[in-house]
Amino acid sequence: MVGFVLIVILVVVGLMVFLIFSLRSGDDEVDSLAVDNMLHVVMKYTTECAVPVEPYYNNVEDLIQSCYENDKCADGKDACEYLNETLQDVLGAMIDTEATIEAYQIDFSLKDSDGISGIEKMPKIIVGNCTGGTVASAQKPIVVDGQQLITRLKVCRGSLF
Amino acid sequence: MINRAQMKIMQMAFMIVAVFFLFVLVGLFLLGIISGDIKQGAGELQAEEAISSLMVIAGMSELNCDASESLCLDEDKLKILTGNKSSAYEDFWPVASVKAYKIYPAFDEVVECPGLGCNYYEIYDGEQDNVKEYSTYVSICKKVKDSNYVYDSCVPGKLVVGAITYE
Numbered sequence: 001m002v003g004f005v006l007i008v009i010l011v012v013v014g015l016m017v018f019l020i021f022s023l024r025s026g027d028d029e030v031d032s033l034a035v036d037n038m039l040h041v042v043m044k045y046t047t048e049c050a051v052p053v054e055p056y057y058n059n060v061e062d063l064i065q066s067c068y069e070n071d072k073c074a075d076g077k078d079a080c081e082y083l084n085e086t087l088q089d090v091l092g093a094m095i096d097t098e099a100t101i102e103a104y105q106i107d108f109s110l111k112d113s114d115g116i117s118g119i120e121k122m123p124k125i126i127v128g129n130c131t132g133g134t135v136a137s138a139q140k141p142i143v144v145d146g147q148q149l150i151t152r153l154k155v156c157r158g159s160l161f
Numbered sequence: 162m163i164n165r166a167q168m169k170i171m172q173m174a175f176m177i178v179a180v181f182f183l184f185v186l187v188g189l190f191l192l193g194i195i196s197g198d199i200k201q202g203a204g205e206l207q208a209e210e211a212i213s214s215l216m217v218i219a220g221m222s223e224l225n226c227d228a229s230e231s232l233c234l235d236e237d238k239l240k241i242l243t244g245n246k247s248s249a250y251e252d253f254w255p256v257a258s259v260k261a262y263k264i265y266p267a268f269d270e271v272v273e274c275p276g277l278g279c280n281y282y283e284i285y286d287g288e289q290d291n292v293k294e295y296s297t298y299v300s301i302c303k304k305v306k307d308s309n310y311v312y313d314s315c316v317p318g319k320l321v322v323g324a325i326t327y328e
Binding site: 007010014033037038044045046054057059089090096 | 176180183184187191201205208209212213216231232233264265266267297298299300302305307308310312313314315316317318319
């Protein structure tokens with residue numbers, strides 16, 4: 001009887017160790033240089049939205065700021081609408097060149113003295129489903145009115161084999 | 162005739178063997194997971210190292226937009242290097258090949274530069290065998306003058322560098 005209890009205890013300890021290992025590796029979201037480069041290049045793309053007049057064309061980084069400040073492009077289109085379309089097109093084209101990316105997400109949040117909060121009016125783009133792949137992410141802060149507007153890009157890489 | 166005590170001993174022996182195999186299997190399973198993580202980590206490190214090397218090449222004054230800008234290729238410099246003057250640089254590149262292409266606007270057909278509406282720059286090709294290519298995202302920028310205002314017009318692209326493998 002004592003032997004049986006001992007074996008049960010050993011098996012339970014073994015299972016707990018295994019559970020700790022598997023849970024730790026499953027939730028990992030690592031900072032990645034590749035995703036950081038991707039975000040950097042997206043931010044530099046020159047859009048066709050000029051604020052306030054042509055030819056002062058915004059790059060994506062400026063367009064994020066314009067969207068946050070409720071600006072409109074010179075053609076009358078809303079900066080946030082333009083940002084949404086631009087991000088979908090540019091990121092979509094970039095992701096198409098990668099064979100291993102299953103899903104990606106880009107979102108914006110505001111960091112101030114109260115903490116980090118989402119921004120309702122700004123676009124959040126989620127494409128694909130991450131089914132057990134490795135999640136790599138990068139973020140870039142932009143200072144607007146003394147607050148930090150954080151752009152975060154998350155990419156889920158699956159395995160080819 | 163096997164008596165009760167012998168039966169108990171046999172039961173215990175079988176139990177010990179079964180428990181031993183169970184632990185061996187659990188151990189093998191854990192080892193598989195750990196070694197998988199190590200392999201994945203090694204792959205990620207290798208990729209990060211390759212990207213760092215690519216960033217060095219993208220930062221070379223022969224290609225970059227500005228010394229203060231990282232991951233930015235000057236389209237005018239690319240045009241010159243893909244033209245006839247590129248032969249002068251044959252011994253310059255520390256790699257087997259250097260290419261760049263535009264990603265957006267998306268294209269159906271590769272049009273080599275220099276040329277109208279081109280999207281692909283073959284800067285250097287040492288025509289080596291056993292070449293493994295690594296790539297990273299870059300901005301391909303050009304200076305545009307519009308109504309006396311000069312600005313950088315940038316599109317996303319990829320820098321592809323070939324390294325010789327000795328496998």
